[in-house]
Amino acid sequence: MVQGAVIRLAALGFLLLSGAPGRTAAAEPYDPWPGLVQDVFNNRPMRDGTGIVAIEMPARAEDAAIVPVTLRTTLPPGDSRRVRVITLVIDQNPAPVAARFEIGPESSVSEISTRVRINSYTDVHAVAELSDGELYVTKIYVKASGGCSAPAAKSAEESKNRLGQIRFRQFARTDSASSGAREAQLMIGHPNHSGLQMDQITHLYVPPFFVNDIRLWQDDRLMLAVQGGISISEDPNIRLTYLPSGARAFRVEARDTEGHVFQGEWKAEPSGM
Template sequence: MTVTPIGAGSIQAATPDSFDPWPGLVQDIFNNRQIDEGAGIVAIEMPYRAEDAAIVPVTLRITLSPADNRRVVAITLVIDQNPAPMAARFELGQDSSVSEISTRIRVNNYTDVHAVAELSDGKLYMTKTYVKASGGCSAPAAKNAEEAKARLGQIRFRQFAKATDGPQNGTREAQIMIGHPNNSGLQMDQLTRLYIPAFFINELRIWQDDTLVLAMQGGISISEDPNIRFAYVPNGAKRVRVEARDTEGHLFQGEWPVENSGI
């Protein structure tokens, strides 16, 4: 335990969150650009105390007023106390009207989690929440090596329509699920007692026909079997295409027809 003197004959234990890494992360990830308060621009939702630190749900919502003529072009998710704090950067397709993104992440320590939205005028806006969780980046994989190998690169697509939406208009929700161990590099092989090398999905792109809906640059903090759910506005496309790459250069692809009703 690290202790800090506070007076003659007395000591005070340093707490896990006594060091605030955020100022350094602003410099490292955002080149020290000005980041303003993001209330009314972007919101982040996570459980205050995670049930499982290896699969913590997080939802990012765009709350920018329709009267604002700017748009959100990207959202960066930062888990301040994780070994690799930048969990993901989501790029939003120009005409896709993405309004919500949900995924599952690993949280390694009690930490602030920041969502930073970049707008079309180049300005950055931030919101944050606090999460109590620990050990998520080093938690053993849920699936054994053989099962993970068999599922590697399998992509599933689901699309949902809200009850009030017609089949070809209004906001739709879709979900992309990719079979991949997404090894963090901090997990230990229980047989060899050696660390398993980092191996994860680092690029994901989703299109309606040839129009980009959403792209993700991912890191070690995205959970095993990456799961991305998002709300968007269909453009009348006949198909949805997905392309994912991992850190070993594998390319995974999928394509599905868009029917008149949710799948």
Template sequence: MSGMHFRKVCVAILLAISTGQGSASATESYDPWPGLVQDIFDNKPISDGSAVIALEMPARAEDAAIVPVTLRIKPASDPAHRVVAITLVIDQNPAPMAAKFTLGPDANVSEIATRVRVNSYTDVHAVAETSDGKLHMVKTYVKASGGCSAPAAKNAEEAKGRLGQIRYRQFTKTEDGATGIRDAQVMIGHPNNSGLQMDQLTHLYVPAFYVDRLQLWQDNSPVLSMEGGISISEDPNIRFTYTSNGATTFRVEAKDTDGHVFKKEWKVDGTAM
């Protein structure tokens, strides 16, 4: 977030407090999106993306700390202009850019699902970049609050014991499997502390500590990578749909903000299933 954009947010909140509206009303009335377009996308033109991508989230979250989000990539009318990256922006979160997903050139990723923290009532934008360099945007509105400051679900010792544990599941997407389309899931044990949570014993803020990089390969061919921020929920969970290239191994590598690197590899069925 640029200094100018941060100052605008602060001014909006202070004005609301001085008029008795409260900070919640301030964040709802102030639209940060124009500033985010400048900060995140360098003010590049962004067109309507309803023909390119779909964004699914609950209108009202049951738990603001684990809000499900699904990104669906629609078939391209021109195969030469495929989606190469998707940026997920939660406008009113303290760090709005939740994640950037980069798609493997030959993986044909068509769906990505994960869980995020939502700190207040907010627009959520998904911006798809196509191979011709153009940006396409869709958005939805989510009612939730307190997700970024919600206490961790697991205590510190339990979280420490799970740190870096990676699990992988693979499913057949189609009934006959002839197309090689597969549905898979990667789960990483990690507290993903946002830096806004308070230790219930010391009443001190727990330092930010989260997975900021995730990469997936089938054999040596990239499937998907993610640059993550504090908005990704505890124990990051990514489910995705891709096309198998006949690989016999699937690899995952994750890195967190403390420099830990977690790696794991599995043998997979190399047939078309």
């Protein structure tokens, strides 16, 4: 009887392993995107963003704490609409909305780059809202893990000394001289703690502390407004491509979650430089 029971158990195991009827199917991986569409975008309909907005990231990140991402507006010629807002969503991150980029109505910004933290293998979505209110979405899959909990690259003392230091650079794009497009780069010294990082000495979690609002103006006209979260990397770095408007100066104001305000102003360099 024992031998017969063993044979029956072995046969049952073979049937389960071979995918015979009655085998319990493996659970499908959880996809947070439908819930994010509901929670973040109020279930508004979204169209395929191909030809409207593009997202560029490495398929496998070298460092999950500083993953480069570039967003491009790619409206076809003759389309009179403009991209008003781009929302960057990292689906599997603890706080999925990484940043919301509001493009000024007269800024002609066509490309935005920054660096983000990736917590686990994930889809990353870029949702563009156009001036007519329509939403368009595109996505990319990124292999990275541990970025949100990775220790800060700089010591607490170094971060404190650099807190709020702003650098601003302007330069012409070498690949688009005929179009007159230029680039600007904004760098803010800030630890941008995610709240998931552990102090290596006390072994306590470091409270979240990050830049959550950045505004850049050309003279008095808004060029770009950024609402950031814990997914933006340490020392926020934003680079953008734009067409000069004839403005004489750039002005920046940034705020963090503890109420600090950081400001800077720079003369606009001539377009030919």
